[in-house]
Amino acid sequence: MTLRKPILAGNWKMHNGPAEAERFFGEFLSAFSSREDRSVVFFPPAVSLAAARSAVQGRADIRLGVQNVFWEEKGAFTGEISCGMAVEAGAAVALVGHSERRQVFGETSEETARKVRAALAAGLAPMLCVGETLEEREAGRAAEVVEEQLRAVFEALDEADAERVVIAYEPVWAIGTGRTASPADAEQMHGSIRRLLAGWYGAEVAGRMAILYGGSVKPDNAEALLAAGDVDGVLVGGASLDPAGFARICGASS
Numbered sequence: 001m002t003l004r005k006p007i008l009a010g011n012w013k014m015h016n017g018p019a020e021a022e023r024f025f026g027e028f029l030s031a032f033s034s035r036e037d038r039s040v041v042f043f044p045p046a047v048s049l050a051a052a053r054s055a056v057q058g059r060a061d062i063r064l065g066v067q068n069v070f071w072e073e074k075g076a077f078t079g080e081i082s083c084g085m086a087v088e089a090g091a092a093v094a095l096v097g098h099s100e101r102r103q104v105f106g107e108t109s110e111e112t113a114r115k116v117r118a119a120l121a122a123g124l125a126p127m128l129c130v131g132e133t134l135e136e137r138e139a140g141r142a143a144e145v146v147e148e149q150l151r152a153v154f155e156a157l158d159e160a161d162a163e164r165v166v167i168a169y170e171p172v173w174a175i176g177t178g179r180t181a182s183p184a185d186a187e188q189m190h191g192s193i194r195r196l197l198a199g200w201y202g203a204e205v206a207g208r209m210a211i212l213y214g215g216s217v218k219p220d221n222a223e224a225l226l227a228a229g230d231v232d233g234v235l236v237g238g239a240s241l242d243p244a245g246f247a248r249i250c251g252a253s254s
């Protein structure tokens with residue numbers, strides 16, 4: 001029995017403009033049964049945040065987030081969004097260090113760490129993504145890579161800040177590939193992440209922190225993943241674009 005409330009998160013990536021976001025919520029909300037013991041978060045593209053916000057207005061069971069932030073508050077940073085702006089637009093959570101940010105856009109662990117600190121300072125809950133590539137897993141380096149990514153962020157955070165970070169373990173080889181980590185693989189990595197956190201912050205703090213799994217989560221595998229030890233929720237990409245399917249994932253028992 002865990003005290004951690006499972007989090008079901010949908011990362012839309014570069015899908016669903018404002019009109020599609022509105023249509024999505026129309027369908028999702030009619031299929032979704034809210035549960036008090038669950039929390040649901042959507043990461044629409046920033047331009048669709050306003051549409052998403054009006055669609056879920058007044059609901060405490062659905063939170064919104066942004067897919068990326070910049071660490072400066074304002075200035076000449078064409079194309080970037082500050083954490084304060086994200087909060088003003090209705091975001092409560094910020095995805096940070098997603099593997100697409102790291103791999104496609106060359107974001108370093110140091111930059112990821114700065115973004116996490118800026119998000120915390122602005123009152124956003126950072127959802128920090130970590131995960132190894134296939135090459136790293138095959139070389140037996142998965143745990144080491146994940147530890148390095150975590151250390152880069154947590155070495156500068158005290159207990160109170162660390163506790164506000166949600167971790168998403170997303171093995172790169174499982175993202176968008178249809179290849180999911182087995183519940184046993186997920187449990188093993190989540191267990192080692194929690195042991196690391198316990199080493200840094202003590203077992204009590206580590207026990208309160210949420211560690212989500214992400215990578216090809218679908219309606220038919222969500223339940224088994226959510227049931228795995230130390231898996232406190234799921235971060236869903238492709239399957240979060242289907243309103244009925246994502247509503248099923250949100251209702252999957254754990």
Ligand code: PGA
Binds near residue numbers: 176215217235237
């Ligand atoms: P996927 O993406 O569910 O499409 O594999 C997950 C993610 O990138 O967060």
